[in-house]
Amino acid sequence: MFGTRKGKKIALLAVVLFAMLAGGGFVAQKHCAAQGGNDYESIELFTDVLAIVKKSYVEEVDTKKLIYGAINGMLASLDPHSSFMPPDMYKEMKIDTKGSFGGLGIEITIKDGILTVISPIEDTPAFRAGIKAGDQILKIDDRFTKDMTIMDAVKRMRGAKGTKVILTIVREGFDKPKDFTLVRDIIQVKSVRFSSLDNGYGYIRIAQFQEKTDDDLVKALATLKEENGGSLKGLVLDLRNDPGGLLDQAVKVADHFVEQGLIVYTEGREKDSRMQFNAHKGGTEPAYPMVVLINGGSASASEIVAGALQDHKRAVVMGTQSFGKGSVQTIIPLSDDSGLRLTTARYYTPNGRSIQAKGITPDIIVERAEIQPTEKKDGHIREKDLENHFESGEKVEGEDKKTEKGKVPAAKSDDQLKGDYQVLRALDLLKGWEILKTMNRAN
Structure with a gap:
């Protein structure tokens, strides 16, 4: 039986090789030449199976469906992030990626x-x-x-x-x-949301790194400065539950806050997968205090940003351990309008840390918690609680800006921020930073 199929097998072998070369160009050619007979023997085995299925399976089968299935199986054996995408x-x-x-x-x-x-x-x-x-x-x-x-x-x-x-x-x-x-x-998906937390303190959340994330970040920073008298005393950058996205956008976001030096570098087998991304002096934000929030849902591009700001000591990273996806996927278009998502490199923080399967460890661990407001925090009765007490006669600054207990003290904050314990802790840290600076200047 195998002898009568020899001509078909050679024809199928040519088709498979052409498909490979169409997707991989000179790289596929070079690889085949280096491996010699082993690759050809493996491809011959594949074409044997393909021919048997086409001839003997109980029902007639679609060749493209078989090829797609084989490619899926091949990529699934590599890692969880490499995959084949039909048209x-x-x-x-x-x-x-457009959101x-x-x-x-x-x-x-x-x-x-x-x-x-x-x-x-x-x-x-x-x-x-x-x-x-x-x-x-x-x-x-x-x-x-x-x-x-x-x-x-x-x-x-x-x-x-x-x-x-x-x-x-x-x-x-x-x-x-x-x-x-x-x-x-x-x-x-709205990539960037922002709000003023308190007088002089800003909050920016990046939900996902898309094509316009950097542009949206620039607009958010400009608006926050305008709302706060032209400058910021501090910023909370929220990357919690940010699954990642485009590498170039992560680099651009980090570049706004790092004046110079390495942001991230990648290491892979091919020359094209070994890259370095550095900060540029132009357009860097002032060195106001920053807190970056992360959790177990922060992955990939968000870990690049958090790792870069942590290594450069530009921000305090707060929250819980991040996801740990430290690999780079390259999207390769194929000849029939399908696509290949292939893991081509690992990325490393400026200090050479691999995030893969480890994640970013926060400088300050703060678990998620629910705030339960109470009428009295310590149970003590104070003068102001007594019936018919008289006022001091002095107007307390900001007393007309009443806030709910247990809520973020900001009229402009989003509803989602009210009662967010991790955001409140980040804001407390930024305020403490400012108090310490003031004290040092006084001394």
């Missing part, structure tokens, strides 16, 4: 063989339903996720606006898996 998925991926797409608003990975949530994207169906970083997705609708690729999982979670999908979640603290019913929506 429709590749098109959606390009839309994702608008249909689905649930959830960033996922495969951790220890289990489909795991990196982070829900802020103000999306997943975020509103209570999906959290670290959640394990046992099932999507009625389909178990064991051995499911990331691309297959993404495809199952994407869908038309208004349609429902059920995620079965395993979470620490749950007695048993719990079903979450989510309604798909058009996800409009």
Whole structure:
């Protein structure tokens, strides 16, 4: 039987080689030449199997479907982040980086063989339903996720606006898996949000690093300065639950706060994957105090920014350990409008730290906590609590700006910041910084 298929096998071998060269150019050619017979023997094995399936499978099969499946399997054997994107998925991926797409608003990975949530994207169906970083997705609708690729999982979670999908979640603290019913929506990711926390103190949140993140950051900084008399006393940069995004945008964001020196560098096998990114003196922000907030949902590009500012001692990093995704994926377009997402390098902080599987360790550990406001903090009765007490006669500065107990003391703050314990701790640190500076100047 094998002898009669020799001509077909040679033809199929030529087709497969052409597909490889179309995707990889001279790199694929060079690799084949270096490996010699081993690569050709492996490709011959593949074409043998392909020919047998085409000839003998119980039903007629689509060759492209077989090739796509083989590529998926090949990439899945490498790492959780390398994947193949058919034309429709590749098109959606390009839309994702522009900040608008249909689905649930959830960033996922495969951790220890289990489909795991990196982070829900802020103000999306997943975020509103209570999906959290670290959640394990046992099932999507009625389909178990064991051995499911990331691309297959993404495809199952994407869908038309208004349609429902059920995620079965395993979470620490749950007695048993719990079903979450989510309604798909058009996800409009607002990359940058900002607010004035208090007089002179700004807050900027980056939800995801997209094409316009740097532009939006510049506008946010300008507005905050305008709201606070032309300058800032301090800034909270919130990277919690930021799953990452575009490397170049992470570099540009860090560049605003680092005057000179290395921001991040990458190491890989190919020359093109070994790169260094340095800060530029022009356009650097004044050296006001900064706190960067991170947590287990901070990954990839957000870890680059946090690591750079930490190594340069430009900011205090506060929160909890970050996710630990220290690899770089290169998107390679292929000849049939499909795409290849391939891990090509590891990235390192300026001090040479690899983030991969480790993450960024905060300078100050602050766990997430809920603030429960009380009428009296220590139980003591004070003069002002007595009936018919008289006032001092002096107007207390800012007394007309009443704030709710346990809330961020700022009329301009977003609702989401009110009662956020980690943000309050960051603001306290910035204020303490300013007090110490004032005391030192007085001495």
